[in-house]
Amino acid sequence: MGPPDVRVVICDDHSVYRRGLKDLFDEVDGIVVVGEASDGESALGVVHDTVPDVVVMDLHLPGISGVEATSRLLTDQPDLGVLVLTMFEDDTSLLAALRAGARGYVVKGADHDEIVTGIQAVARGKVLLSRAVSTRLGAALAAPSRPQPFADLSNREFEILELLVRGWSTDRIAAHLFLSPKTVRNNVSAVLTKLGVASRLEAVALARDAGMAAGPGKAPPSSQRGRTSGESEE
Incomplete structure (x- = not known):
């Protein structure tokens, strides 16, 4: 059998x-x-x-x-x-x-x-x-790794923060990361709490001060920590 x-x-x-x-x-x-x-x-x-x-x-x-x-x-x-x-x-x-x-x-x-x-x-x-x-x-x-600022953030929260720095909307982040918009919003709330800020704009400003700025055509820093983004700019 x-x-x-x-x-x-x-x-x-x-x-x-x-x-x-x-x-x-x-x-x-x-x-x-x-x-x-x-x-x-x-x-x-x-x-x-x-x-x-x-x-x-x-x-x-x-x-x-x-x-x-x-x-x-x-x-x-x-x-x-x-x-x-x-x-x-x-x-x-x-x-x-x-x-x-x-x-x-x-x-x-x-x-x-x-x-x-x-x-x-x-x-x-x-x-x-x-x-x-x-x-x-x-x-x-x-791929070589690099130190990650905001060590209290989970990998997912840090990834979402990077995309917020790029000016991405909730829906675009959700589609890119294969998450629901609700899950993205929950992660954003966690990011704001851990960073001690009240808004996305404050979180983005804090991230940029930490060197996380990513202009058009540049991959976000996480791609240098172990992956190539594979994303395209609109």
Whole structure:
């Protein structure tokens, strides 16, 4: 008797792509699709109801992002395997997904064998990164670090402060970091409290005094602490 089937939930907001993945997995022995979701919020319910082994998760989703959905799923089910399958291959997206607890990261456009291998590896508790992103991760981790001002801030709070210095809005920060606007506002409130200021403008002024200014076309300081931003200016 062989090993049990790997139970999979697919979370992607494009119905045609979801259907293509399901058709692919239906042809693979040992993988069975037990549920589908079109957004992060519904994924939470589908996973709760079906108890899969692996969730194939897109990052750019309506409502809560794939990163936030991953974090919330793994809070409830730490043994769940999450394989990110996304168009994004920049360092920010990759590191955000891994910090959230994803075990695999494959870029859309990868061949079918790589996706199937990713599911099988994640189901066994292994970490698998597609060839398109593994080199980038190594470069990001090898980048030299620099001292961080405002040591009381968490990494996420510091990252959001950097983007506030650049003049980014709540919605733009949320989209860039794959967070909900509410989560961004909560982090901003925490930043203001820890810095002892009453407004974003005061926080930005304090950050600039500490040398965190980032003009147009410049990457924010955190990109020099271990990643390349991959963002573009509007």
